[in-house]
Amino acid sequence: MEHIVTDMGCNASIDDREESKSEKAIRAAVLIQKWYRARRARLEISRRYSLSIFQSIEYADEQDQAQLASFFTFMLERYASPDAVDDTSSSSSVSHEGDSYLTEYENIEVPDSYCGPRLSFPLTLADANALLHAFKNGQLLHAHYVLKLLCETKKVLKEKPNINVVSVSYSKEITICGDLHGNLDDLFLIFYKNGLPSEKKPYVFNGDFVDRGQNSVEILIILFAFLLIYPNDVHLNRGNHEDYVINLRYGFSNEVFSKYKVHAKVILYVLQDVFSWLPLATIINKKVLILHGGISDTTDLDFLCSLERNKLKSLMRPPKPEREEQGKERAPTARPSMCAANEHVAGRTRRLSSSGFSELSRQNSQSGPTLKEWKQVMDILWSDPRMQKGCVPNKRRGGGCYFGPDTTARLFERYNLKLLIRSHEFKREGYELTHGGKVITIFSASNYYEEGSNKGAYIRLNPDLIPHFVQYQVRECTDKQNYWERVKTIERSALQILQEKIFAHRSTLTEAFEKHDCDNTGNISVSDWAAAMESVLCLELPWRTLLPHLAKTDPDGKVDYMSCFHNMEIAQSTEEVQPALVETLCKYRKELEVIFNIMDEDHSGLISFDEFRKTWRIFSSHLGIDAYDASIDKLAQSIDYNKDDYIDFSEFLEAFHVVHKRDKKPA
Template identity: 80%
Template structure:
């Protein structure tokens, strides 16, 4: 009996201990779950404001570009020489003289040593596959074939209307792709997953093929080749980046000039004309309108079909918004922001079912707005930073029900966990924002001082946020970002000058006029555009006199004062080999804002400015020419 009692007591004691363990385990699990959810929530907040920073700065840059567009056009018209073909100058105002360039390729011999694709016209699918394989291996298409391809593309595009009318039968779907922005691996992955363009696999590519990425030229060549092979099944809409002035700022012009050297300007000149002949819209089965940007309250498709193609703005630059109405798109500086009522009226007027557009970064590669009547499709993955977003494309069946396919091309994303990817994006976004802040140091300091009546160097968080927005106009959550950008005292006041403490100019400029230094930081890309226009031989080198001339033109336009002596002192300070010439691109790169801890040692910087560049990694062999090197995808 005692045994039984003792045994029961032991069992009771064991049960109590097990129960306590179970309760602790449950509490621990709840705590872990709360921590996990809290951490995920914080990471999601970080990710969202990081992407907002990238997008706000992008739109601000586009607004600056739009405001300076007339000035750059004036520069192009003033310095270009359209009558001298041998000089290979470019002008946006002489597209009617492009005929004089159509036989330039005949003057360019292809040497026996050239190992790339040798195209024969009319093109065949074998030619397209040869291009895919060559670009996969990092080869360039010879300038002779590039120019011939552009001439043939121009001929085909001139025969097309402003609005392509496409019919999808029950035997095939049509694929719609958004912005690619020079990301060749995204195009390879689309072809790998979805199939190459053909009579049974039609495609619509909705603009912004170029800029930002490193392989814009290869993307154009591939798309133009398939257009020539399947002119009734490959449709190319124009985007706002298919524009010469935009290309000067966002990288495509430099890409072409660097890859094709002496023939670069002729290629750019013809491309400028080809861009002007790209159709503006595509309508599928009379029910789905596809344009790059969007619409406005004055969009008239009948009028649009008769309009000169190079005189459009709204459909290339516009964005949808949640509120009703149609207002100027101040964030971008062009087009408008159109509400659901504007969409409804246009769809009803033309008996359409939906509007598909691109033009905007989307984290998941696509987004539905206006009750599903407006679809944004964005096909450039990792647009801002590795892991920042997926790309996507749409497959439309004859019932016009959209099927979205997402993907992400990446070398590193699979090797990083969610926290690492988010922090990488956050660091990059904050660094970009700090550079923007430092470039506006003087103006921001004046704005802060207005709130600091007692000259304490400290203001409230709300005043700090108001000053930041008043100067930068980025519509960012400044109160949330304050923790990352400035120090705050125990009394809750912001030490506003701490915004600039850890940032400096990459180039040592202690003896140079401070106002000039700050102005160069703020307008460095615009100065590069001016120089690219003036640098007729594309040598990439300018004398002190040439730089002084460039600066005078730009400063007179903006009303900025700078003494010649200060400009000369600046040029001399970065002329490392003392040959009285400056590599202008490297000068601009040296003149960007950096974090002090990231600043390169002087000897390493000198080597960089002397021209020590690493080559980009070559692509690897794969099962198919269009398969990317690394990818993850969701379907």
């Protein structure tokens, strides 16, 4: 009997121990799960505010671009001759009368040493495959064939209506792609997954083919080639980046110059025309409207069908009010008068056809678009949807509207539509549904802000008009990184560009901080700090969440506001130069780079210092900032870039990069 009792006791003890181990395992699993979920939540917060930083600064740059376009207009109206014509290559001069420039390719010989694809027109699928193979291997298409291709493309586009009407039969579906922005690998991946364009595989590419990425030229050539081969099955809508003034800032013009050197001018000139002939929208089966940006409460598809779209070479120059065009009394403008010393700059500006600016000035002498035409096209290329009802100006971008679900419903009712597909906006998953699924945003450029920042996507639309989304992501480094590493990489990149922007507004921010610091303690409350940051930068960011990454706080929770600038500085020492000038040059680096590129006719990278000084005076006067004439001279001497009275402006601007102190380049 004792034996039995003892045996039962042992079994009970074993069971207790096993139960104890099981409870510990469960508690450990619960703790690990909580830790994992908390970590994922923190990473998700980091990812979201990082992408918000990227997008907010992108939209702020678009507003700056509008301001820069205003400066170009100012320069051209004051100094450009409507009859200005310049050589567009070192060997020949292009006549811009009528369409005579379309035959300029005949004057460009293809040497025997050229190893790239040799196109024959009309193009065949074999030509398209040759282009794809060449571009995969990093080859360039010769300028002769580029210009011939563009001229043939223009002929086809001129036959297209403003709004393409496409029917999808029961035997096939249609593929819709969004922004590509020069990301050639994304286009290759789409073709690999979905197939090449053909009669059985129609495509709609919804604008923003160029800018930002490194291969905008190649994307255009591929899309235009397939358009020529399958003109009824490849449809190209215009985006807001198919605009030569936008291209100056966002990289496409520079890409053309770097790849085609001496023939770049005429290529860009022809592209102005080609872009202006791109259709504005596509309608599928009379039910699905596809356009780049969005709509407004005044969008009139019938009116858009009837306007002369080729008059809108650039949307960055709104037309003058009709009463001004008719010579009636003009409202006074607050533009500064220029002294006779600027005539030298005026002479140079008359020769700015290198990026198409002679065309811009000629629009003044021709019958340009009306204000209504301009606004209708601006709205469909620049607008974004929102969840709130109504339609309001899109102040974040500086153009177009924010349109609500009621605006969408009214347009659908008027034209008997059921779906609006648009692009124009970064989306982490490559697509997004809004307005109860009636508005779809499709974005096809993966890794848009940073490696791993987002997926790309395209839509397969079947005959029943039910969209099927296909996501993808071009992977280079992401396969070698885990999720935590990818998010941290994106976060570091986003915070760096935000800190650069903060440092560029140092004096204005300091003034805003000091208004809240009545006792001159150097510390202010978190709410006052956040309010000051938003009032100056206008980025609509979660400043309280970002605070630990941007500034230090004391034990009482007060913000040491000057710590915002402690870890950043200008790339090269400029102690002897007026600090306000350095900050101004830092703030307007991108704008000055565009202006220098326009002035640099021979693309040597050099401009005369005298010319730079005078242009800076006009630019600063137009923006209402101090000119700092004497300081400009001292600056050139201190940096030692004033060589033989010329400035290497790329090196000059490099000195005004904002960098982390640990990354500072040696002086």
